Amino acid sequence: MGINDILTSTIFRTAVIDDLHSDPNPDRKYVYYNVTVDMPPKVVSDGMWGNKAYGALPSTATLPLLELQILIIFTITQCFHLILKRLGFPYFVSQMMAGFVLGPSIKSKAFIASKVMLFPYGSGEVLSLISGFGYAIFLFLNGVQMDFSMITRTGRKAWTIALSSLFIPAIVGLSLCYKYMDEAKHAFGEFNGGRLPVVVINQSSCSFPVVASLLSDLEILNSELGRLALSAALVMDVTGQVMTGLGTAIISSLSTDSHDRGMGKGSRLATLTAVKFFAFVTIISVIARPAMRWIVRNTPEGRPVKKTYTYMVFLMTLYAGWLGVWANQTVLAGILLLGLLVPEGPPLGSELIKQFEMFNTWFLMPMFVTCCAMKIDLSTPIPPHLILLVLLIVLLVYFIKMLLTIGICRYCNMPKTDGLCLALMLSCKGVVDFVAGVFLFDSMAMSRETVSMMAITVLVLGTIARIGVKSLYDPSRKYAGYQKRNILNLKPNSELRIVACIHKPSHVSSIKNVLDVCYPTTSNPLMVHVLHLMELVGRSSPIFISHRLQERSGHNYSEDVIVTFDLFEHDNAGTTSVSTYTAISPLRFMHDDICYLALDKLASIIILPFHLRWGDGGDIESTDENIRTLNCKVLQIAPCSVGILVNRASTKHNPSMKQIAMIFLGGADDREALCLAKRTIKENDCNLVVYHLAASQSEANWDLMLDDEVLKSVKGIYGSIENVSYEKITIENPSETTDFVSNVANQHDFFIVGRRNGIKSPQTSALESWTEFSELGVIGDLLASSDTNTNASILIIQQQQMSKF
Known part of the structure; x- marks a missing residue:
């Protein structure tokens, strides 16, 4: 006799209320189910060789059934997303559509039979429990990523937009609802009519995670408009959460016992509940925040947080959820509050994001959204x-929010298109809003019909916001070069403005050497804006710090960079002005920080470090493809000229940078490079050699005339210069170019060349197909090649690309 013959199958009779949410009438209709439960329950299937009567089928065991449900949900979601993403729909729409397919929305008999087999009675609760845990982690991680201190740094514009968009639509909508409440209850019934204010509040709110996700998907998180939207959304979300939490605590206490309310005990209970709410916030803040700061202090710099500390934070999160229930809040309220108290960024915030985000975002959350849609x-x-x-x-609240946001933006002299985009961002609906509606439905605060309409509203508003903003707002357009910002067009004796970027400590000395080469003087001063770029981990809001304005707050991020360039400014007092900045943002948005700073400071050139690093033996020591991708993005949209600095010398070998060479073939990039090279000759200790590689046969054209005009100053036509020499080399075939570069590569400390992207010339025609790094151009790639023996640094220049809009 098998063990399944020994187990007793007990039949339970359960009462299930039919249509509980849409029918508030106490005379409800009950449907009775005979449910057979194996005790203990069968978790694992007997397998394909087992007896089907005793559980060989996957549907007869809990774990295989759960795995099958997850597989079906994932498959349907990806099928929808494969189509909808090409139409501009956000990912959560596909998750909701999968839920509609698997839920009761489709009444086809074939579907019903399959769904009954896939989701037998009671199995959905297991799936909901597991995926609901994913939503709790989602809220916790979003709390971790929120920079709560950003509220104190938010300007009046964001505060005005946020509070106006939150309160005015809610006040107008609630006023109309309560004015016509009796008529609504009479027309729609006591339940539907009395729950209309819930719809108003749901539509008036704004979710910070939804806005942050929208901006991240559209890659405008670091744009000026994106920063304003994040600030306003954070203010709206936090204000709404505090008011909702306090209101929920009071209303729930007032409605617990109508008998007590008549004797005046209801008001005392409401007061007690409000006190418990503030005690709940205070206890978590006083205990959790210092504990997590202690964890940060006891984690060595640059090292990950210990697993033990991560588990401690996780246990604190569960305890915070329990405290939330004690304070008449939901478990999720406590979890979100603790997430807000986690110190943002590394080491703790980034470690928590690293541990949970991937698994939660791509596994648990899609299941949860689908389960809610079901x-x-x-x-x-x-x-x-x-x-x-x-x-x-919905339309009343939506249009009031839109008009208010657009009106305030116009008052602040923002462009009409930007105002409309900001209004769409702050009116966007997403996962959080959809789940909130389902929670209201579960708690009988919203009818079945109303929650169906609210779900459709989330789909429509979320899609409109994404497609609308994507079509209206192009963040790269503001970098279009309508004015000439390059070295060639600088007026005589004008200052050279440079934006120099640093990613790693090894970049500091090489950038400083380039600035030394530019040799600032009182007649040709140098204005340098040093930007320290750091990857954003463990938070949603990017940071941009000016250390000249906020010295104390930024030294923790870029202390070595600040000290080095403060000393450089001191050593070149009267000729150089240096400002340092720190930008902490996602890797795919860093180009916005660079280009925006160059545009704002009217820079003539951006200097970027190359992505390869060489060791002492001349071999490549490390590579960073993220830096290369960033460099290519900057080259495409930069509002000024761009220079990529290749440092072939190791950290131990610091060349004197006294022997400088410029290889000139012709074109706009080479002319720009020559103009920068001529600044080096202002120091008598530096020697500049200009190698002019000319084709053996060439036709006269406008570019050749411009090249000849720029070369006159180094040819000695206007008078010879002691530390400048000019050599013209005639190139018969491209192999001679390769031989020439190999011969001179080790004779100089520093090379300046033009990128010459897209320019066809007989000197390099056969070499273009062998170019490994297209961002360096042919000559720059030859000098940076591991086959070339040199310790020289190379600066590859691309002149400003004029607007094509």
Whole structure:
């Protein structure tokens, strides 16, 4: 006799309320189910060779059934996303569509039979429990990524937009609802009519995670408009959460016992609950925040947080959820509050994000959204007058928010298009709003018909916001070069403005050497803006710090960079002005920080470090493809000229940079490079050699005339210069170019060359197909090649690309 013959199958009779949410009438209709439960429950299937009567089928065991459900949800979601992403729909739409397919919305008999087999009675609770845990982690991680201190740094513009967009639509909508409440209850019933204010509040709110996700998907997180949207969304979300939490605590206490309320005990209970709410916030803040700061202090710099500390934070999160329930809040309120208290960024915040984000974002959360969508029945008949009323409320709140945001932006002299984009961002709906509606439905604060309409509203508003902002706002357009910002067009004796970028400590000395080569004088001063770029990990909001304005707050990030370039400014007092900045942002948005700073400071050139690093033996020591991708993006959209610095010398070998060479073939980039090279000759200790590689046969054209004009100053036509020499080399075939570069590579400390991207010339025609790094151009790639024996640094120049818009 098998063990399944020994187990007793007990039949339980359970009462299930039919249509509980849409029918508040106490005379409900009950449906009885006979449910057979194996005790203990069967978790693992017997396998394909087992007896089907005793559990060989996957549907008869808990774990295989759960795995099958997860596989089906993932497959349907990806099928929808494969199509919808090409139409501009966000990912959560595909997750919701999968839920509608698997839920009661589709009444086809074939589907019903399959769904009954896939989701037998009671199995959905296991799936909901696991995926619900994913939503708790989602809220916790979003709290971790929020920079709560950003509220104190938010300007009046963001505060005005946030508070106006939150309160005015809510006040107008609630006023109309309560004014016509009796008529609504009479027309739609006590339940539907009395829950209309919930719809108003739901539509008036704004979720910071939804806005941050939208900006990240559209890659405008670091744009000026994106920063304003994040600030306003954070203010709206935090204000709304505090008011909702306090209101929930008071209302729930007032509604617990109507008998006590009549004797005046309800108000005392509400007061006690409000005190418990503030005690809940205070206890978590006083205990959790210092504990996590202690963890940060006890983690060595540059080292990850110990696993033990991570587990401690996780246990604190669960305890915070329990405290939330004690304070008449939900478990999620406590979890979110603790997430907000986690010190943002490394080491703790980044470690928590690293541990949980990938698994939660791509596994648990899609399941949770699908499970929520499975509770919604879009096929439920909805009275036309209820559709009209809810639609009017949604449109009223939506358009008031839009008009207020656009009006304030116009008052602040923002472009009309930017104002419209900001209004769309702050009116966007997403996962958080959809889940909030489902939670209201579960708690009987929203009817089945209303939650169906709210789900459709989330789909429509979320899609409109994404497609609208993507089509209206192009952050790279503001970098278009309508004015000439390059070295060639600088007026005589004008200052040279440089934006120099640093990623790693090894870049500091090489950037400083380039600035020395530029040799600032009182007649040709140098204004340098040093930008220290750091990857954003463990937070949603990017940071941009000016250390001249905020010295104390920024020294923790870039202390070595600040000290080095403060000394450089001191050594060149009267001729050089240096400002240092720190930008902490995602890797794919760093180009926005660089280009925006160059545009704002009217820079003539941006200097970027190359992505390869050489060791003492001349071999490549390390490579960083993220830096290369960043350099290519900057080359495409930069509002000024760009220079990529290749440092072939190791950290131990620091060349004197006295022997400088410029290899000139012709074209706009080479002319720009020559203008920079001529600044080096102002120091008598530096020797500049200009190698002019000319083709043996060439036709006269406008570019050749411009080249000849620029070369006159180094040819000695206007008078010979002691520390400048000019050599013209005639190139018969491209192999001679390779031989020449190999011969002179080790004779100089520093090379300046033009990128010459897209220019065809007989000197390099056969070498273009052998170029490994296209961002360096042919000559720059030859000098940077591991086959070339040199310790020289190379600066590859691309002149400003004029606007093509």
